[in-house]
Amino acid sequence: MAKDILEKPESFYKVFERKSGSNKLTSHYCPGCGHGVIHKLIAEAMDEFGIGNRSVFISPVGCSVFAYYYFDCGNIQAPHGRAPAVATGVKRALPDSIVVSYQGDGDLAGIGGNEILHAANRGENITVFFVNNAIYGMTGSQMAPTTLIGQKTTTTPYGRSVKNEGYPIKVCELLSSLEAPVYLERVAITDAKNVMKARKAIRKGLQNQVEGKGFSLIEILSPCPTGWGVKPVEAKKWVEEVLAKNFQLGVIKDKTAEAVPEVIEQKKFTSEEISKILGASKNGSDFLYDKPDVKTNYQNPRIKISGFGGQGILFLGQLLSQSAMRSGYHTTWLPSYGPEMRGGTANCHVIISNNRIGSPLVTETDVLFAMNLPSLDKFENDVRKDGLILVNSSLINRNVKRNDVEVLYVPATELADEVGNTKATNLVMLGAYAAKSKIFSHDCVLFTANETVKRKEFLKVNEEAFRKGMEYVLNNKQKENKEYDSVIFN
């Protein structure tokens, strides 16, 4: 429907109340500035699509930082270069909104290079208007990433040199190598014909978003008479005769026709559903097993478990802690974390206590699980007098040097092999400790192990391994430490 009157679009505020000073009907832009024309084209398109109410305009840093003076829609002012990231946050939160990221050349191609690249690469369903005037207008005519070779600016007083500053960045061409963008076109604010092409491109960029088609960017070569130090009419000519010769006008990429509109469903969840989701895949417990009577020496143990990465050290610690939790104890589990987890030694600290636990760090150790020789070498001396050391005698071919501690030698790796899985060494050790300390019921440990093990085919092996460890201790319970030695090393 053709309009009979061309006038200020309704998507502009009638009066620019946010603008300071007494003149609230004109823009803050200099005479002949391209921003004003581009604003008008955008506002006109917003009118025609009827999207003013649901539009969110993101103003960057640069002369157009004050775009919110003019557009009668939701307005957000963004940090320099970050508008595409801000737009992403807005669009993901409000899929029905129309999000406009309006950026200059320094903003988009300089400081915000990464943000635009990735927003384009994700194919965010937003519309980006990239105003390229080859200069930093607001800060006083410094070089932009799109400044032409040889062009003089206040920071390239002898002209931009390829050697020092490199080549002007062609944003549309750069982004066109990405799969996701739907529509990339470069237009220019010059004569009537080009302005009308710009008008069409701007409309298409917004229409793509309205239809949910994906990422559109329209690069607009735009005059900056003040920044260039020329009169508006000359500036317009320079865009036409110089800038547009360096930056090819036209469609750089257009897959609008084949783009499939995205349908976003927003589902609401009840409180019950949310609680269930958070608890479902974790092994929660309401039910508590009885705390057995524990000998004083085994109460409130501070446990250190140490061995090779891959021996299930951290998991053994978690089983101890979780069994403790299910028996109503306070408990903490602290892993060594980081690179040493990947292939080196691993250890974790577990505290089980009747009282609130202070430091989760175990230095003075009540119980040491030494799963390999380096672990025993390293931590033997940290065990307190009358503490307990569980030695995986399958892998440790020496006796504990201390004679003021209790030692359980358990051929855990061999016992695990007997049940058909070397990896169940940790469960054998757990069984041995459970039998020795009686700190929690065997049912509790088995229940915890069954709940915690992700691969259910291991359940049976784990249970057998646990029983092996338990039985090994119970059957040898009358023997002294020395005799264990002879059992293993004879």
Add this chain to the structure above:
Amino acid sequence: MSELNLEMVNEDPNPVKKKHNARVEIDGELCKECLLCIEVCAPDVLKVSESLNKMGYHPVEYIGDGCTGCGVCFYVCPEPGVIRVFKKNKVA
């Protein structure tokens, strides 16, 4: 959707000759004298005023006759509210 009659602007060698039922209104108080509109006006019906506006510019004004209603001046004008083009001779 309003489409600009570009053909008319660009192809008619002497558009002023035709009788057009259109006009342009310029709010001289808001004009910043960039002169882009004068530059693109095919029928050449815009001129710079001799008087100054409050901002200190000589605003552009319509000579009062000969507007084709092509709308090019509206689109090249960077100011949101300076130019109104009435394609047919309607009173706003």
Add this chain to the structure above:
Amino acid sequence: MKLFLKGNEAVISGAILAGCKAYYGYPITPASEIAETAAKYFPLVGGTFLQAESEIGAINMCYGAASTGQRVMTASSGPGLSLKQEGISYAAGSELPIVIVDIMRGGPGLGNIAPEQSDYNQMVKGGGHGNYKLIVLAPNCVQEMCDLAILAFELADKYRNPVAILTDGFIGQMMEPVELPKPVENIPAKNWKVGGDAETKKNLISSIYLDFDELEEHNIKLQTKYMKVEESEVRFEEIHTEDAEIILIGYGIVARILQSVIEEARAEGIKAGLLRPISLFPFPKKKINQLANKAKLFFVCEMSNGQMVDDVRLALNGKKPVKFYGRMGGVVPTTQEILNKLRVLDASLQNEDSFADQLTDSYLKI
């Protein structure tokens, strides 16, 4: 129902229970499990998880989401937080509620991934530009990672201010039983938001005030808000402070160690108590000053070169002596080493003549 969770997991449970609907972040040890847990749960509850292109991207996505009134969060560790500071300053200036988790690691620079408390200054004092403050909460256990996450969202909305959860690699990595609270039902309406609709299109989210009088006015408004926060939101825990001669002060994992120190010290007859700030801003300065009416000495422990200790000194304003013990580089002090230091302090206290001479104010290592 009790769950056995890592601190880094529990903070996501808390966030989801608080109605947080979006997580934008970038992986970094020792905070990565937060992103991983978010990636697992947010899609299940109709929320957004996005691994951003950078820390800067992540905080600005939060900026956008928060502008729409959505509850949103990000998480990182020291180097990542340094990158986020620009966005945090903008969020503070634009008064956007964003929850930011910092699982502190060793610095400066790349440092290491072991726990440290050296981000105190950048988070509590404002690492970005401008006269702003974050509300900063310091959990010291996994349950608090969950509970304080919920509180963080409530405070962020209440004051329209970014809120940081500041803790260390140990609290992030350790596992403890957690009781999940009920989901937050009533999230307050935000009439300031840009909601992409007719009602809110009049709104503007911005931190630019070109006129300096206006910007000063805006700054005064922010400072007034921070004063209100200081009046109403101070949180701390005390253990055995009633009759304490020496008040130990620490937060996060250090507070857990100090708790153990105090238990052992009391058994030896040393009258020590613990003040654990839970809110680092607002800092419990009145409480500390009040404790100085009885206590004779304050002993601050941190895994840093001494950052929070400055706030303790300001709170006391010379009223009582302050001693500091710090470890750096990811070294976590043991109960025993702090206890040894405490014994020396206590002995000096009992023999007042030599007290002043024998002790320097600050020890970085025994």
